[in-house]
Amino acid sequence: MKFHIVTIFPEFFRGPFEHGVVQKACEAGRIEIHVHDLRTWTHDRHRTVDDRPFGGAEGMLMKAGPIFEAVEAIWPERGPGKRPEPDAGKRIALLSAQGRKYDQRLARQYSGLDELLLICGRYEGVDERVAEHLSDDEISIGDYVLSGGELAAAVVVDSVARLVEGVLGNQTSVVDESFGEAGLLDWPQYTRPAEFRGWKAPDVLLGGNHEEILKWRRNAAREKTARLRPDLLTG
Numbered sequence: 001m002k003f004h005i006v007t008i009f010p011e012f013f014r015g016p017f018e019h020g021v022v023q024k025a026c027e028a029g030r031i032e033i034h035v036h037d038l039r040t041w042t043h044d045r046h047r048t049v050d051d052r053p054f055g056g057a058e059g060m061l062m063k064a065g066p067i068f069e070a071v072e073a074i075w076p077e078r079g080p081g082k083r084p085e086p087d088a089g090k091r092i093a094l095l096s097a098q099g100r101k102y103d104q105r106l107a108r109q110y111s112g113l114d115e116l117l118l119i120c121g122r123y124e125g126v127d128e129r130v131a132e133h134l135s136d137d138e139i140s141i142g143d144y145v146l147s148g149g150e151l152a153a154a155v156v157v158d159s160v161a162r163l164v165e166g167v168l169g170n171q172t173s174v175v176d177e178s179f180g181e182a183g184l185l186d187w188p189q190y191t192r193p194a195e196f197r198g199w200k201a202p203d204v205l206l207g208g209n210h211e212e213i214l215k216w217r218r219n220a221a222r223e224k225t226a227r228l229r230p231d232l233l234t235g
Helices: 010-014 020-027 064-074 104-111 128-133 150-161 210-228
Strands: 002-007 032-037 090-101 115-120 137-140
Touching: 002 010, 002 064, 002 150, 010 032, 010 150, 020 032, 020 150, 032 064, 064 115, 064 128, 090 128, 090 150, 104 150, 115 150, 137 150
Parallel strands: 002 032, 002 115, 090 115, 090 137
Antiparallel strands: none
């Protein structure tokens, strides 16, 4: 799977993708990550990517022109007047505080793509014509505002990459983790020592009865979900 990231800060991604699962996935050839400097598609000596919004609002907006040109250069099939079918294996996601909330379900959908292109917003946002006429999705990683879409893009790449077939050593591990097929949080986990500062791990986990362990885990996952994320049970 290929990831494309369009950003005005390409150097930001030198750190996040040089560690852990993402780095190993790149080295194994399971994924590719291409970071594109948006300023490549500007046409003035200042390499301008932003301008003042119409209507006199505060701040600056990212211009539509460089973003459209960047996407059309990366994917020529997305040229003027062209919009591939939804099942084309490629999607464009605009990272925006105004977008739909990104979740594990969408991460799974993205993991089945051939290519995913992420547009990193900045300043007061992006010209709305990018959302209306270029991107397939407008997504937010949470109900808060970041300085830019770069952190969000790194989150999306990490969460999607680990779901790509062959990236994790044990691919079945993603089934039982939080937000897996059951839609619950993961059950509480414990490791050695069995007793730490007077706090004991549940006896059932030490007994070796796998049927009882499975039953305990299911109940514990539901109890933890009810306590920390009741919306997952009622949503």
